[in-house]
Amino acid sequence: MTKGEEVSNKQVVFRDYVHGPLKETDMVLSTSTTHLKVPQDSKAILVKNIYLACDPRTKILLIEPGLAIRGFGVAKVLDSDHPDFKEGDFVWGITTWEEYSLIKTPESLFKIHNTDVPLSYYTGILGMPGLSAYAGFFELCSPKKGEYVFVSSAYGGVGQIVGQFAKLMGCYVVGSAGSDDKVNLLKNKFRFDEAFNYKKEHDLAAALKRYFPDGIDIYFENVGGKMLDAVLLNMRHHGRIAACGMISQFNLEQHEGVHNLFNLISKRIRMEGFVVHDHYHLYPKFLDFTLQYIKEGKLVYTEDIIEGLEKGPSALIRLFAGQTVGKPVIRVSHE
Template sequence: MGKGEEVSNKQVLLKDSVYGSLKETDMVLSRGTTHLKAPQGSKAILVKNIYLACDPRPIWSKGLSNTIDYPIEAGSVISGFGVSKVLDSDHPDFKEGDLMWGMTRWEEYSLIETPKFMFKIHNTDVPLSYYTGLLGMPGLSAYAGFFEICSPKKGEYVFVSSASGAVGQIVGQFAKLMGCYVVGSAGSDDKVDLLKNKFGFDEAFNYKKEHDLDAALKRYFPNGIDIYFENVGGKMLDAVLLNMRQHGRISGCGMISQYNLEQHEGVHNLFNLITKRIRMEGFVVFDYFHLYPNFLDLILQYIKEGKMVYIEDIVEGLESGPSTLIRLYAGHIVGRAVICVTTE
C-alpha cells in the first residue's frame, strides 16, 4: 500500500444513543474507507491501530452528555485508548514509523487530527499491549489517584473496589509497595483468589456474596479505612463512608455501577465527610498527563525489579470489540481488556 492510496477501513460504530444498559446490538461492525495520507497543512497524523483498550466509560447515554470524556455521537466510530503506528504525519513531533499510545478510534486506520493526547513509545522491551494498561492510561490513573490525591503513608489501611480491573490491580500493588495494609473487592471467587495470591493483597472479598457491605468492611477493617480508591460508587461508596477513619482520603476514579443506570443511585452517608474530616476528590487522567514521565520511570523500574504483576484479557479482531465491552460491564473480564486489531 502506498501513501495516499484509498483503502478499506474496518470500524465499530455506535448505532444510536443509548439509554440504560449498553447492549452488544448497540454497536455495529462497518467498513469505511480512508486515504493513507495526512492532509498537508493539517498537523494531523495517520495511524494504523495495533491494540485497542476496552474501557468502562460513562459516554453512552444522552443523559451523560456533559461527561468530561469524549462523547460518542450516534452513528460515529467508538473512541478510546490504543497503541498505534504512524503511517504518515503532517505534525512536526511525529514521523512515519513512530509507535505511540493515546486516544484513537475503534478502526483499522485513524486520522488523528489533534494528537495532543498521544505519547511516543520509546521502551519496546515490554509487550506493546502494556501501553493500553500498565504503562498507559490505567497505570497513570492508578499513580495519580493514589499518590497525588491520597498521599499514602506506610502502615495505612487501604481499600480498593473493582480491584482486579485494569486500574485496581495496579493501585493495590502500589499500596503494598508503600507498606500499606490492602483489601480489595471483586465480583467472583476467582478474582478474589487472584487478588490475594497473585497481586499480593492482604485480603479480598466477593461483594456479590456480601448481604451487608457495612458489616463486610468492618470485618476487614476493624480500625477503619484511611484510603479508599473508588471505582464502583453506589452502595459500596455508601458503606465505605461509614467505615472511613478521621482525615481519610477518597480518590474518585470511576463509578462503574452507575454508568448504565437510567436513574443513578443516591448516596446517603455523606455527612461522614464532615464528621470524619474526610477529603473526597474526583479526578480525570487527562489532568495528570504532565506526570507521565515520572510515572513511566517508576513503573519501568518496578517491572525491571519484578515487583509488578499484570494481567490482560486479549481478544483478536475488531469484530470481538462489542462482545468484549459487554463482558467487561458484566464483570466477566479479569485485568485489562484489550483488542488486538493487527500485528505491528
C-alpha cells in the same frame, strides 16, 4: 500498501445514542474507505491501530452515531504532517475503533520510547489506567507506610495497579471483586493482604468492618453506590477518598443516592474526584517509577488479548457485566 492508496477500513460504530444499559446490538461493524495519506498543512497524523482498550469510559466517549467509537489505544504512525511525529513511531492515547485513524490533534498522544515491554501494556499499566492509579493514589491520597487501604473493583485495570502501589508503600490492602477466582488472584498474584467477593456479602458495611476493624485510611473509589455508602461508615478520621470511577452507576438512567455523606464532615474525610487528563504532566515521572518495578517483577499485570476488531462489542459488554478476567484488549492488527 503505498502512501495515498485507498484501502478499506473496518470500524465499530454506535447505531444511535445510547440510553440505559449498553447492549451489543447498540454497536455494529461497518466498512468505509480511507486514503493512506495525511492532508498537507493539517498537522494531523494517520495511524494503523494495533491495540484498543476496553474501558468503562468508552461509553462516555461516544461522539456521533455512525462514527467510529473513541477510546484509548496503541497505534503505529503511517504518515505525518506533524513535526513531533514521524512514520514508524509508536504512540498511545485516544484513537478510534477502526483499522486506520486520521488523528487531527496528535498533541494529546504520547510517543512510545520503551518498546522492551509489550506494546499492549500502554493500554493498561503504562497507559491511562496506570497513570490514573498513580495520580489518584499518590497525588490525591498521599499514602503513608502502615495505612489501611481499600480498593473497590480491585481486579479492574486501575484497581489491580493501585493495590500493588499500596503494597510497595508498606500499606495494608484489601480489595473487592465480583468472583471467587478474581478474589484468589488478588491475594495470590497481586499480593493484596485480603480480598472479598462483594456479591456474597449481604451487608457491605459489616464486611468492611470485618476486614478493617480499626477503619479505612484510604479508599480508592471505582464503584460508587452502595459500596461508597458502606465505606463512608468505615472510614477513619482524616481519611482520604480518590474518586476515579463509579462503574455501578454507568448503566443506570437514575443514579443511586448516597446516604452517609455526613461522615465526610464528622470524620474530616477528604474526598476528591479526578480525571486522568489533568495529570498528564506526571507521565514521565510515572513511567520511570512504574517501568522500574515491572522490570524487577514487583509489579505484575493481567491482560485478556481479544483477536479481531469485530469482537470488540462483545468484549465491552462482558466488561460492564464483570465477566472479564484481566484487562480486555482488542488486537486490531500486528505490529
